[in-house]
Amino acid sequence: MRVLLAEDDDLLGSGIRAGLKQQGFQVDWVRDGQAAEYELATGAYLVAVLDLGLPRQDGIQAIQAVRQQKVKTPILVLTARDAISARIEGLDAGADDYIIKPVDLHELAARLRALVRRSHGQTSNLLRVGPIELDPLACQVRVDGVVADICGREYELLHTLMLNAGRTLSRTQMEERLYDWGHEISSNAIEVHIHHLRRKLPPGTIETVRGVGYIIHKQVAL
Amino acid sequence: MTRWLPQVRSLQSRLLFSVMGLSVLVWLVTILATWSDTEHEVGELLDAHLSQAASLLVTLPLEELSRLRLQESPNLHEYQPKVVFQAWHLDELVAKSVTAPRMPLGNRQTVGFSTGEIEGEHWRVFAAKGNDPHVMILVGEKDVARTDVIYASLRSVIWPVSLALPLMALGVWLAVRHAVKPLKELGQTVAHRRADDDSPLPDGNVPSEAKPLVQELNRLFERSARLLASERRFTADAAHELRTPIAAIRIQTQVAQGAQDDAEREDAFRQTLLGCDRAAHLVDQLLQLARLEANGGTTEPATSDLRASLERVQQELKATHPNTDRRLRVEVDAPISTQLASPMPQGLTHAVLRNLLDNALRYSGPTGQVQLKVHSCPQQERLCLTVEDSGPGLTEAQLAQLGERFFRVLGSGQSGSGLGWSIVRRVATLHHITVDTDRSPRMGGLRVRLEWNHHRA
Numbered sequence: 300m301r302v303l304l305a306e307d308d309d310l311l312g313s314g315i316r317a318g319l320k321q322q323g324f325q326v327d328w329v330r331d332g333q334a335a336e337y338e339l340a341t342g343a344y345l346v347a348v349l350d351l352g353l354p355r356q357d358g359i360q361a362i363q364a365v366r367q368q369k370v371k372t373p374i375l376v377l378t379a380r381d382a383i384s385a386r387i388e389g390l391d392a393g394a395d396d397y398i399i400k401p402v403d404l405h406e407l408a409a410r411l412r413a414l415v416r417r418s419h420g421q422t423s424n425l426l427r428v429g430p431i432e433l434d435p436l437a438c439q440v441r442v443d444g445v446v447a448d449i450c451g452r453e454y455e456l457l458h459t460l461m462l463n464a465g466r467t468l469s470r471t472q473m474e475e476r477l478y479d480w481g482h483e484i485s486s487n488a489i490e491v492h493i494h495h496l497r498r499k500l501p502p503g504t505i506e507t508v509r510g511v512g513y514i515i516h517k518q519v520a521l
Numbered sequence: 522m523t524r525w526l527p528q529v530r531s532l533q534s535r536l537l538f539s540v541m542g543l544s545v546l547v548w549l550v551t552i553l554a555t556w557s558d559t560e561h562e563v564g565e566l567l568d569a570h571l572s573q574a575a576s577l578l579v580t581l582p583l584e585e586l587s588r589l590r591l592q593e594s595p596n597l598h599e600y601q602p603k604v605v606f607q608a609w610h611l612d613e614l615v616a617k618s619v620t621a622p623r624m625p626l627g628n629r630q631t632v633g634f635s636t637g638e639i640e641g642e643h644w645r646v647f648a649a650k651g652n653d654p655h656v657m658i659l660v661g662e663k664d665v666a667r668t669d670v671i672y673a674s675l676r677s678v679i680w681p682v683s684l685a686l687p688l689m690a691l692g693v694w695l696a697v698r699h700a701v702k703p704l705k706e707l708g709q710t711v712a713h714r715r716a717d718d719d720s721p722l723p724d725g726n727v728p729s730e731a732k733p734l735v736q737e738l739n740r741l742f743e744r745s746a747r748l749l750a751s752e753r754r755f756t757a758d759a760a761h762e763l764r765t766p767i768a769a770i771r772i773q774t775q776v777a778q779g780a781q782d783d784a785e786r787e788d789a790f791r792q793t794l795l796g797c798d799r800a801a802h803l804v805d806q807l808l809q810l811a812r813l814e815a816n817g818g819t820t821e822p823a824t825s826d827l828r829a830s831l832e833r834v835q836q837e838l839k840a841t842h843p844n845t846d847r848r849l850r851v852e853v854d855a856p857i858s859t860q861l862a863s864p865m866p867q868g869l870t871h872a873v874l875r876n877l878l879d880n881a882l883r884y885s886g887p888t889g890q891v892q893l894k895v896h897s898c899p900q901q902e903r904l905c906l907t908v909e910d911s912g913p914g915l916t917e918a919q920l921a922q923l924g925e926r927f928f929r930v931l932g933s934g935q936s937g938s939g940l941g942w943s944i945v946r947r948v949a950t951l952h953h954i955t956v957d958t959d960r961s962p963r964m965g966g967l968r969v970r971l972e973w974n975h976h977r978a
Contacts, residue, residue, distance in 0.1 A: 308765050310796050314772035317789065321779040379764035382757070401768030404775035 300415060300435070300458065301325045301476055303347040305335035305361070306377070307354055311400075315348065315377075315407070322408035323438050325455075325479040332356025339365040343475035344372050345415050345462075348407070351378040351389065359392045366393035373414035377402060412436070419462050426461040428515055430501060433461050447499050452477060456492045460505065460515045469512040532704065536697045541690055548682055555678050563671050567662065568634060571647040574604055575660040579651045583608075586656070587615045603666045607659045608651070615656075626661035637661070703728050707735065719746030758927045759807055762939060763800065770796035806940040809872060810926070813947040825867035827895065827906075828853070834874045842882045848889065849878065854896040861895065864973045865952040873948050876941035877908045877969055883937060884930070885912030885966055892964065897975075904975045912966035920958055 302324045306312035316326045327344070329335050332353035339347055339361070351358035362374055375396040376389045386397045395414055398407065412435055416424055426433040432441040433454075440449040440457060449457060459476045460468065468476075470489045478484055493513060497505055506514050578586070586608045605621035607614060609629055617623070627637035627646030637644045643664035651658055703726050710722060721739040724732055770793055777789035831851060839845045853861065863870040881891040890911045898905045915923065915930065922928045924946040927939035949956045954973045961968035 308769065310792055310799065311765055311769035311772065313792060314769050314776055314789075317776040317785070318772050318779070321776065321781075379761040379768075381760070400764040401771040404772055404779075 300345045300411075300455075301327070301343065301479060302411060303335065303338050303344040303372075304328045305330070305332070305347070305353060305358065306350045307331065307352070308350075315404075318404040319348075319408060319411075322404070323435070324408070324411065325477075327479050330354070332358060332361040336361040336364045339370055339372055339374075340368055341475070342370055342372065345476065346411050346418075347372055347374045348377050348411070349374055349394070351376060351380055351385075359388060362389070362392045362394055371418065373418045375407075375410060375414060377407070415462070426458070426464075428461055428464055428517065429504070431457075431461070431504065433458060442500060449496065449499055452488075453492050453496050453499075456489070457496055457500075460513065464515045465517045467508045467512050467514040472512070533697050533701045536701070537694055540693050540697070544686065544689060544693075548686060551682070552675075552679060556675055559674050559678070560671050563674060564667065567667050567670070568645070568647070571604065571634075571645065571660045571662060572649075574606065575647045575649040575658050578606055578608065578658045578660065579649045579656075581651070583610060583615065583651065583653050583656050586651070604660060604662050606661070609657045609659065610653070611655050621661070626659045629657050629659065636664075704731055707731060711738070717749075719743070719749070755926060762803060762927055766796045766800040766803065770800065803938045803940070806938040806944065810940055810944050810947065813944065813951065823866040824862040824864060825870050827861045827863035827870060830863060830867060830870040830874055831893070834871060834878060837875065838878055838882060841879070844887070845882065848882060848885075848891055850890070850892045852892070852894045852896075854894075862975075864954060865948060869948045869952070873945050873971075876945050880937065880941055881908055881910040881912070881967070881969075885910040889966070890964060898972055902975050903972055906971040907968060909961040909964045909968045910966035911961075911964040914960050914966045915958075923958060 300323070302319055304312060304315055304319070304326050306315060306328065307330045312328050312330070316328050319326045327338065329338055330353075333355045335347070335349060335353065335358070336356065338344070349358045349361065353361070356364075358376065358378070362376075365372070365374075373395040374393065375398065376394040377398050377400060378385070378389070379400045380386075380389075381399045389397050395418075396410055398410065412424060415435075416422075424435055426435070430443045432444075433439075434441070435458065438450065438454060440447045440454060455477050456473060459473060473489050474484055477489075493505060504515060506516065508514055603620075605618040605626070606616075607618075607621055607626055608616040609625065614623060614625075622639050624639050625637070626639065626644050627635040628648060632648050632650055635646050635648065637646050644661040645664060645667060646659055646661040649658045649660075650656065707722070707727060719742050721742060722735050724735045724739070727735050773789045773793040773796060777786050777793065780786035780789055835845070835849065835851070838849065842848070865873070878891065878893065882889070885891060892907075892909045894905075894907045894909075896905050896907075897903070919930060924942045926943045928942070929937055929939040946956060948954070949971065952973070954971050957970040957972070959968050960966070
């Protein structure tokens with residue numbers, strides 16, 4: 300799961316990035332409000348963590364700006380501003396959750412998972428398509444109750460496809476959702492991962508939509 | 522008035538007691554005066570009756586007197602004087618009223634008024650000589666009858682006053698209550714205010730005597746509201762500023778707990794320590810500022826060795842800023858270098874220099890130049906300390922905000938406490954040092970000028 304982190308404090312930012320990585324997120328970190336707005340507008344992130352007191356542009360303004368651009372990415376505000384009025388302002392501006400510093404790392408991760416789940420219309424963390432079960436908490440995939448050997452990028456790819464079950468995702472969209480910054484992506488990386496995934500999943504799970512991309516149907520006909 | 526009513530605190534009771542006390546006192550004096558006056562006047566009137574009766578009797582010759590067989594006159598009115606007479610010839614009682622005693626009523630020897638006592642009863646007697654020099658006429662009246670008349674006339678004076686007194690008390694009570702009502706209401710309004718209510722008291726219905734009080738109270742409320750708001754803001758800001766390093770420490774500790782390898786754990790621990798140092802620095806600055814604020818503007822004038830403080834700060838800065846030797850230049854003008862006194866105690870001199878130089882080194886970038894100069898001002902008798910840097914400097918708006926608690930230039934990548942400048946400004950105010958900030962014409966960054974009276978220091 301790719302997360303955008305906007306935090307101007309070096310120490311806290313590096314901590315959150317390292318901590319969320321341990322929890323299985325890919326984290327991109329920006330340090331000012333304008334960069335946060337720009338990155339959010341790309342729509343490449345599943346969820347975002349935003350500080351409010353950001354240089355160049357306040358977090359609230361950044362949220363309002365991206366919401367005006369119809370960006371639906373769930374945004375969690377992580378701030379030291381604890382006044383009720385500040386919370387109301389944050390949530391009304393378009394934030395989906397509001398946490399006061401300091402925050403527990405595990406709670407932060409759980410809230411991010413919940414935001415992602417809700418934004419995809421799911422009630423439980425567990426994603427299920429036919430016999431395939433994906434558990435984001437344990438980063439585990441089970442096929443017919445048996446744990447499949449799917450991890451790393453393959454897991455992320457499957458997670459992305461299952462979250463968007465019923466929708467065709469292009470290769471670029473998948474690359475955006477899969478890789479944080481600073482990764483060299485070879486031109487056929489997605490194809491290679493799809494190829495490996497197909498060998499580990501029941502046949503027909505991932506369909507190729509010619510000239511567009513890949514899709515997992517909500518009800519897999521086996 | 523207050524001397525003899527020290528325990529009565531209520532204005533209403535005090536007014537009521539004093540007005541009613543005075544009224545009763547005046548009333549009593551009036552009664553006493555009326556008493557003595559009435560007694561005197563009625564006494565004279567009755568005496569006149571006695572002498573009149575006697576003057577009628579003395580005209581009668583002795584023979585006629587002895588023939589008098591007086592029936593007691595009918596009592597036609599309750600105040601009709603109960604008068605009796607005796608006619609004496611030498612030592613013999615020749616005639617008397619029926620009700621008169623046989624004993625002489627009073628003194629038979631001298632003419633005029635006298636008093637006598639017969640069988641326990643007191644008499645008022647008038648004696649007059651008849652035509653015959655041996656005849657003495659005594660006309661007497663019982664004292665009891667006389668006092669009855671006096672009491673009756675006194676009663677007629679007292680009862681209307683006695684009736685009026687409680688009515689007046691009621692009237693006074695109502696008037697006083699009405700008069701102090703606005704004050705009472707004011708008191709209740711103040712008493713029922715919530716502790717955090719800082720709205721002004723309404724002064725529309727307040728009597729003019731209490732208006733200055735209300736106005737002063739309102740000014741006080743205004744002042745305390747301002748103070749309270751600034752304290753609240755400070756507490757909120759302090760909490761806000763402490764939260765970020767604490768959040769960082771917490772997250773980094775959890776990262777260390779969940780680290781997969783030693784290098785990651787080591788890095789997280791290093792970051793945790795950095796966070797602790799930052800929180801500690803922030804707390805230090807907060808405490809220093811709090812102590813300065815608590816001083817309330819009065820510190821003993823003290824001086825310290827500026828050169829020694831400068832050297833110490835330079836040593837300390839070397840530990841936190843790499844290349845301090847190359848980046849920081851200190852110049853002290855020769856003529857005054859022999860006696861270089863700072864106008865404040867050593868601890869504060871150190872704090873001011875440290876904050877100014879630390880900021881300059883921080884915000885001028887890793888290779889920026891910083892220059893500190895001490896020299897005489899153009900004005901005589903004044904010393905100048907200037908700190909300039911080659912950093913990006915501050916905008917006009919940022920310069921105006923400099924010294925506000927927790928003001929920091931966002932996006933500078935620096936993690937100061939935001940309190941250094943508040944401390945510098947506070948110390949400057951306490952020790953009469955003027956502080957000016959502008960853009961350095963030579964180096965392009967921020968220029969800070971401290972100026973103080975050399976002789977005072």
